[in-house]
Amino acid sequence: MTSKPQQASIELGLHASIVSVHQNEPYVVCVSSPKSTSRHSADSLPFGLFTPLAHRTLEIGLRSWVKEQTGLDLGYVEQLYTFGDRGRHAQAGDRDPHMVSIGYLALTHHSEPSQQQVKQRRWYDFFPWEDWRNGPPAIIGKVIEPLLQEWSRRPEEGQTRKRPLGKQERIRFCFGVKGDNWDEEKVLDRYELLYEAGLVAEAAIDGRQAAELWINSPELGRSMSHDHRRILATAMSRMRGKLKYRPLVFELLPSFFTLYELQKTVEAISGSPLHKQNFRRLVEGGGLVEATGEMKKSTGGRPAKLFKFRHVALVERPSPGLRVGASKG
Amino acid sequence: MTSKPQQASIELGLHASIVSVHQNEPYVVCVSSPKSTSRHSADSLPFGLFTPLAHRTLEIGLRSWVKEQTGLDLGYVEQLYTFGDRGRHAQAGDRDPHMVSIGYLALTHHSEPSQQQVKQRRWYDFFPWEDWRNGPPAIIGKVIEPLLQEWSRRPEEGQTRKRPLGKQERIRFCFGVKGDNWDEEKVLDRYELLYEAGLVAEAAIDGRQAAELWINSPELGRSMSHDHRRILATAMSRMRGKLKYRPLVFELLPSFFTLYELQKTVEAISGSPLHKQNFRRLVEGGGLVEATGEMKKSTGGRPAKLFKFRHVALVERPSPGLRVGASKG
DNA sequence: CAATTTATGCTCATCATGAGTATAACTAAT
DNA sequence: ATTAGTTATACTCATGATGAGCATAAATTG
Incomplete structure (x- = not known):
């Protein structure tokens, strides 16, 4: 192993795609960079450098940066991908040519940000062609x-x-x-x-x-600074895929929910309409949820049973997700 | 964004899990570290540091290190995961506390390594409980x-x-x-x-x-140095999952192959036996392969048709893989 | 030729899936 | 109170995919 002398120091950026669903719309947390070079102030994902001295793991570093920049305490967090190519997706204003970025996906309940520069943005504003x-x-x-x-x-x-x-x-x-x-x-x-x-x-x-x-x-679509929109696209791909074999959705929902709310949340993420009756059959038959006995009255129609996620489903089935197939709705 | 002063320099390690299948057995390329601290000389994955000055992208860096250490020119390469936690999976002899590792999966045809310290190892030697x-x-x-x-x-x-x-x-x-x-x-x-x-x-x-x-x-199971066995486990998980919705197997096979060879290769990766007739029905019906017209005589029994991968299958089907279900064989 | 091995074609029951019909239980407007 | 609108929920039905097995074909080995 001939170790090359060029030990060019590398900076590791940690980027968070913080996703939530509110009123059937998926949102992502953005930070506006006021010192943006041109155009309207560009949206960025919450971002910070990994400093091994301060943070024992990458994920701890990410959580700490997000907390500092947005005030949010993240729950579910998952690593997406590490982007290192300078050839493309690099901007003129990029500080350092030796920057490598790790993208993360975080799922939360929706909340209006308190800080000035923190915004909740609809993710289909960034990818209008993805909403079917x-x-x-x-x-x-x-x-x-x-x-x-x-x-x-x-x-x-x-x-x-x-x-x-x-x-x-x-x-x-x-x-x-x-x-x-x-x-x-x-x-x-x-x-x-x-x-x-x-x-x-x-x-x-x-x-x-x-x-x-x-x-x-x-x-x-609305653009983002640097390669942040690519990271967000990675997050969407991951979510849409994983939805089908892991109980991701429940991270976005309150602990009690109706089947229709569950369906609308899945539709919001997957971007495609679902057949209501079949969705219900799938979910109830799959053992992913259980009835709580309580009802939701304010549905706009007949009251609906409230369900909750069955955590034990994880050990029962090999891949417990919502294996939904798109349909005419 | 308060940027912390501790700009501890980070080293980025690139690790390759180079997988091939030979005579129905999956192998991974290992490098023996002769200067290993204790026990038998430990197996390592081919590994090198990312130097942005020398390599434009992470993947180029990986390919170059692998070429240097093993003489192999990689084809299919896919990033797996970035490991950064020092709390666990870190060894006493680790050089630098600020090391972050990116694991990669590479698929190749089988070849016997020419170099002394490079070995092809059966991956079930590392994970004997995975072979069903x-x-x-x-x-x-x-x-x-x-x-x-x-x-x-x-x-x-x-x-x-x-x-x-x-x-x-x-x-x-x-x-x-x-x-x-x-x-x-x-x-x-x-x-x-x-x-x-x-x-x-x-x-x-x-x-x-x-x-x-x-x-x-x-x-x-056979152990590896540092956290390399964890990286290999990540590679196996990824392969077993992706097999079902992407035509990965064909990277491991020669361009012409029989359905039985295809089946045995899938079994080698997934670690479970398959029903021969159903596998054939799945593959032929799925449009993933096409007959070449040639036959393989040396099967040990009746000659078998030789098939080849249909690249266009990628555009035809949404997730072109071998959606196999384990069976009694 | 018999025994063995692999290849390949076909059947059949069962289950999952997509689509649609029908009915129930609420709210709001006339 | 009746009607329309909205959502919830139960069921049916055709189709297709899946798991399992039977049967036959074409080679090899003794």
Whole structure:
């Protein structure tokens, strides 16, 4: 093992995607950076450097930064991914070329932030094409598809690394064909495709000629500083996938809830409508919840039974989640 | 954002779990550390520090280290997890308290290493309780279960962080009940439980009183240096999970293969036997493979059709994997 | 040729899933 | 009080996927 002399010091950033659901809408906690270089003040994820002297583990470091910046005490926390490439998703204003970022997903109950610069933002503001709860989003057919087609016709630029799929196939892989074959879990793939095609604002800052490409393109979704939107996309992908084999949702709900609230929360995360009766059958049959005996009156209709999460479901079933399949609602 | 003054420099380690399958056995590439402190020379995963000046991305850094240490040119590479806790899984001989490790999974075809200290090791040597291809491993009932029961009766030591499950429930969560409810994907959970119970050799080095606990326990599986066995467990968990919704297996197979070879490779990874006819139905019906027209004669019986992976399957199906269910074989 | 081994085709019962019908129990407006 | 609107909940039904097993084909080994 020849150890290289260049021991360039590295800084490890810890980033939190703090997700909650309020009135059927998923939110993520953002911090506005007032000292933003240009445009409107950009949203950032709560963020801080890992200092091993102060924090025994990465997760402790993350919790402490979040507490300091937002006042929130996190419950469920899960590591997502470590981003280290400087080639892309790096901004001109980035402090240090030796920054590596670890993204985290945190799930909480919704709360209005007390601090000035802390905001709850709807996550579909950042990814409008991901919300299929009311059918295929118009933006896909009207804006995204045509621009991606245009991009796919442009000659390959730069290093053509041996990708298994060509441009056309990647578009179909990510967005399906004519609203068919949509895979809700591919949030990150879609964002990275849009980035590569120069269709999101963040790509315009990137070193490549993306700026020119983007000049005539709409800004697809609200942008974030640095690579934070990519981290958020990773969080969404993870949540949508894990939802199906782990009881994640219950971290977002109060301890007592109706089946309809549970369904609407799942729909909010997965971004697709569900068949009510089948959802009920799935959940009740799956042993994930149990009736509390209490009722909720203020449903707007017939009162609903209140349920609670059965923690023992974890040991009973191999993968206790809500294996839901999208439907016509 | 109050930036703390303690800018303790961090070193980022890149670790590769390089997996291949040879004659129905999964292997992982190990490097023997001759300067190991004690016992037999410990196995390590190929490993190196990330130096941003030398490598543009983390993955490039990893590939370069692996090439240098083992001579291998990696194909498929996937990031697993970033380990940063010093409290556990840290060894006395660890160079630097400020080391953070990123684990990677790499899939290759099998090859015998040319270098002296590079070895191909069967991964079930490290995790003998994970191989259920010939029924429930005897070691579970005879050794693991009794020792875990003993551990569960000992009073909780140290900080009792609000775990959702008690010791008994965790044992059932990880190992099921009487060979039932076994979830092949929980490789990491099981290793971490055994670690916590002081039943793996690595735990004996840990600061806690694990050394005493382990003194009368068998060494469960071959051990590795530092936290490398934990990284390998993460790799196995990831592979067993991802197998079901992504065409991973084909990275381990030659371009032409028989359905039986495909099945045996899947079994090698998942560690459970499969029903031959149903597997065939699943694979052929799923559109993941296509016949090449050629035949393999040296099967030991009737010649078998040779198939190849259909790359386009990626765009056709939402999650193109081998959604196999364990069976009686 | 008989025994063995692997490949491959097909059946069948059961269960999970998607979709829809029907009814119940509440609120709000006429 | 009656009607419309809204949500809750029970059931049915067709279809498809899944687990298990039977049967046959085509090679190898003695």
